Amino acid sequence: GAGVSQSPRYKVAKRGQDVALRCDPISGHVSLFWYQQALGQGPEFLTYFQNEAQLDKSGLPSDRFFAERPEGSVSTLKIQRTQQEDSAVYLCASSLLGGNSYEQYFGPGTRLTVT
């Protein structure tokens, strides 16, 4: 497909479970961002990759959150020992250039519900 895809679209996890969220960016896009969107709020930055390098992880809320992009394309956001406050929509976005393009293309998001 031409756009950013994310899977799963919906995930329900019991508190304490680990989850893995996948992002397929637009082919050839160097930059990849993860955002977290709580209900009724705007997206908030989590982490940034330029190719396979994670250059900024300042937005990750705790050490339970881990992201990787080993081959510079697909990325996975992993949340260990999920808590109720992790319930949110997780958005992935990609952009063409390496830190020189402001316009980001977003995927549909993964809605995570922790029960």
Add this chain to the structure above:
Amino acid sequence: DQQVKQNSPSLSVQEGRISILNCDYTNSMFDYFLWYKKYPAEGPTFLISISSIKDKNEDGRFTVFLNKSAKHLSLHIVPSQPGDSAVYFCAASAGAGGTSYGKLTFGQGTILTVHP
């Protein structure tokens, strides 16, 4: 601290009239501003942007105005159409070429409803 604020949670306008969505920011390092539109169960879609060296950018029915001294921007949609009904997010970035890497800081969003 909320560096980008959209103080109106919702806006309702009649089809054919003008919609004006507002956004305020506090960080003077922001140099690029974007508006995104979001439908339910979809990701945000880029709408229009403006660099801090400009005070206006127009694209069809959409115009963004930037007032740097007031740290305020607005999105004008004219004429408004029912298909414009969505959540609109204002976003700001501080130097994509630097260590901010173009990451976006978003406002809380404004729900726009355009009535036929």
